[in-house]
Amino acid sequence: MPLTIYDISKKANVSIATVSRVLNGSDSVKESTKKKILDIIEEYEYTPNASARAMSLRSLRTIGILCADSSDVFLAKAVYLLQQELQSNGYESLLCCTGYNFDKKKNYMNLILSKKVDALILVGSNFIGSTEEENSYIRDGSAKVPIMLLNASFDYPNVYSTLCDDASSMTEAAEEMLRAGIRDILYLYSADSYSSKKKLSGFHTAMKRNEIPGYEDLILHAEESSSVEEIAAAIADFEAKGHTFHGILAADDTLAIAAVKYAHKKGRSIPDDLSVIGYNNSMLTEFCTPELTSIDSHLETLTHQLVTTLIGVLSGQEMPKKSLFSGNLVKRGTTNF
Amino acid sequence: MPLTIYDISKKANVSIATVSRVLNGSDSVKESTKKKILDIIEEYEYTPNASARAMSLRSLRTIGILCADSSDVFLAKAVYLLQQELQSNGYESLLCCTGYNFDKKKNYMNLILSKKVDALILVGSNFIGSTEEENSYIRDGSAKVPIMLLNASFDYPNVYSTLCDDASSMTEAAEEMLRAGIRDILYLYSADSYSSKKKLSGFHTAMKRNEIPGYEDLILHAEESSSVEEIAAAIADFEAKGHTFHGILAADDTLAIAAVKYAHKKGRSIPDDLSVIGYNNSMLTEFCTPELTSIDSHLETLTHQLVTTLIGVLSGQEMPKKSLFSGNLVKRGTTNF
DNA sequence: TTGTAGGCGTTATCAT
DNA sequence: ATGATAACGCCTACAA
Numbered sequence A, B: 001m002p003l004t005i006y007d008i009s010k011k012a013n014v015s016i017a018t019v020s021r022v023l024n025g026s027d028s029v030k031e032s033t034k035k036k037i038l039d040i041i042e043e044y045e046y047t048p049n050a051s052a053r054a055m056s057l058r059s060l061r062t063i064g065i066l067c068a069d070s071s072d073v074f075l076a077k078a079v080y081l082l083q084q085e086l087q088s089n090g091y092e093s094l095l096c097c098t099g100y101n102f103d104k105k106k107n108y109m110n111l112i113l114s115k116k117v118d119a120l121i122l123v124g125s126n127f128i129g130s131t132e133e134e135n136s137y138i139r140d141g142s143a144k145v146p147i148m149l150l151n152a153s154f155d156y157p158n159v160y161s162t163l164c165d166d167a168s169s170m171t172e173a174a175e176e177m178l179r180a181g182i183r184d185i186l187y188l189y190s191a192d193s194y195s196s197k198k199k200l201s202g203f204h205t206a207m208k209r210n211e212i213p214g215y216e217d218l219i220l221h222a223e224e225s226s227s228v229e230e231i232a233a234a235i236a237d238f239e240a241k242g243h244t245f246h247g248i249l250a251a252d253d254t255l256a257i258a259a260v261k262y263a264h265k266k267g268r269s270i271p272d273d274l275s276v277i278g279y280n281n282s283m284l285t286e287f288c289t290p291e292l293t294s295i296d297s298h299l300e301t302l303t304h305q306l307v308t309t310l311i312g313v314l315s316g317q318e319m320p321k322k323s324l325f326s327g328n329l330v331k332r333g334t335t336n337f
Numbered sequence C: 001t002t003g004t005a006g007g008c009g010t011t012a013t014c015a016t
Numbered sequence D: 001a002t003g004a005t006a007a008c009g010c011c012t013a014c015a016a
Helices: A005-012 A016-023 A031-044 A050-057 A073-088 A102-113 A133-142 A166-179 A194-209 A228-240 A253-266 A299-314 B005-012 B016-023 B031-044 B050-057 B073-088 B102-113 B136-142 B166-179 B194-209 B228-240 B253-266 B299-314
Strands: A062-067 A092-097 A119-123 A147-150 A159-164 A185-189 A219-221 A247-250 A275-279 A293-296 A322-325 A328-330 B062-067 B092-097 B119-123 B147-150 B159-164 B185-189 B219-221 B247-250 B275-279 B293-296 B322-325 B328-330
Touching: A005 A016, A005 A031, A016 A031, A050 B050, A062 A073, A062 A102, A073 A092, A073 A119, A073 A299, A073 B073, A073 B092, A092 A102, A092 B073, A102 A119, A102 A133, A119 A299, A133 A147, A147 A299, A159 A166, A159 A299, A166 A185, A166 A194, A166 A247, A166 A275, A166 A293, A166 A328, A185 A194, A185 A228, A185 A253, A219 A228, A228 A253, A247 A253, A253 A275, A299 A322, B005 B016, B005 B031, B016 B031, B062 B073, B062 B102, B073 B092, B073 B119, B073 B253, B073 B299, B092 B102, B102 B119, B102 B136, B119 B299, B136 B147, B147 B299, B159 B166, B159 B299, B166 B185, B166 B194, B166 B247, B166 B275, B166 B293, B166 B328, B185 B194, B185 B228, B185 B253, B219 B228, B228 B253, B247 B253, B253 B275, B299 B322
Parallel strands: A062 A092, A062 A119, A119 A147, A147 A159, A159 A322, A185 A219, A185 A247, A247 A275, A275 A293, B062 B092, B062 B119, B119 B147, B147 B159, B159 B322, B185 B219, B185 B247, B247 B275, B275 B293
Antiparallel strands: A092 B092, A293 A328, B293 B328
């Protein structure tokens, strides 16, 4: 049986109130008794019961982290960084992987809310649907605790968004390719999420602004759950149908790796004959040969800001509802500009 | 303010004891009152307060998951699978990333134990040190809750180990190469963990059993924190020093990818001139060209068994202290046997 | 079958 | 500066 505050108070010949005071750093306790109590706590390695504390304080100092699939490279990194940030602010992380189905997300959110977490972080833009109905669970949840969105945006009371400006990052990357003289750019994407749409629209912006005729014919949508191999094959197919392209802009690094694989198989040389740009600047960039040029969405900055905002909100401060950061292109071997 | 059991009991005109009974599925409740209460619970979306429940039951139904770095591909996958398994058994997951330093691990373990988790899962063999002193924190922890080890083994009361037989898997892979006529095998490793040692010893076993002279000269230790690029360079260096090899056996998939990169840079063709085998059969296998042959350590099986054992232990059953599974070789493009 | 009441380990508001 | 004591929301003998 672990010791309780009563055991400590007895050993120290004081009341539990006094012990509680030193536990919570009250200043109105004599230095000598404080030291005595601290010594005993140390000696017996006493730690307060978190559940009991939570009952009194109405806070477990625990944040629920929801993400579709924490084994996804990008999401895993985000979860890791969030957990680190939360920990250094004295909060624990309750992790829950929901999958990509909306009904399940709703159920898991309720489940985790019943654990009385202090707030919820939704990791990834796949938590935002396109209809009012699909997003109703977020509105419901926000009635109970603050909801923090990473890489998505949703304007509603008590929900806070922190994200990378995917649209303008993508525009920038596309224009960099255009400036390098590559005008036939294949845009490759698969997911259909909030941020995926932003990226695509950023691509449109660049191509329209630069008046590239018929660029839309070079937009390739890959099946959501395809393997790298399948995507590479899909690109080869696309080419076989008569499309020509000397640049590939991919909506994430995995897709970009598939593009590099396609080039290997078809004997196209990178970056002389074909330039490839990925998105996320993940560890995958160094896995392929040559190494992958990629857009960095500054995940560290995002997670840091998200937790900062959260801590502020929890302490009752007024905080920005939306924080937007620009990304930037990290040039490596798959481009020569 | 969320509803309490008192609110529900009032609305249903019964005592809280009766509400509590239907909440906990007691059979001694009249069908009609049970239905009435259930309806009210449904209507008001009442969910019991987890902290209060934990106080009475002395269980939060929460498992602490410790891992060094949940953004590591292999560990991320393990954490994901564990969380899924736990969830389907009605347990939540408190995630804590400790880094690779032993002192920190000890501190984080205590921190998480003070949250009164029901058990602890240590993910990855890096939690086991080589000295008694280094492992003392595990003994201490096991005095409070069951400790489950994934991919490591430690014989002590109340600690349970679930792991892949890395040694024999590696032996098997090496002998497969030998049978294919490749006798100059470079063994590539970096970490210094429990399982890393097992793998190396498996390699020794194979080479000794087949009486390969001087095989030890082809064991290459890469710096722990090197990038893929650096490891590829290290292999090239090694070759430049006069070592020849036509097979590479890597202790994990990342190292194997570095080996493939080395081959690309040096113009050695895979698998004709050089065969490469990785370890873990992770998603990385499909990222390189050709796709990577790798040893599958059956992570799904391991995590499933670990959680099964854990649930058994928590319900007071006698459970095996150690569960060992064999791995097997998944052949892809980097080998031609 | 149902209700009463004590206990779980804290925090916080009163007094003293 | 310190001590009683009432919450906090739930579970569970024990009674009825």
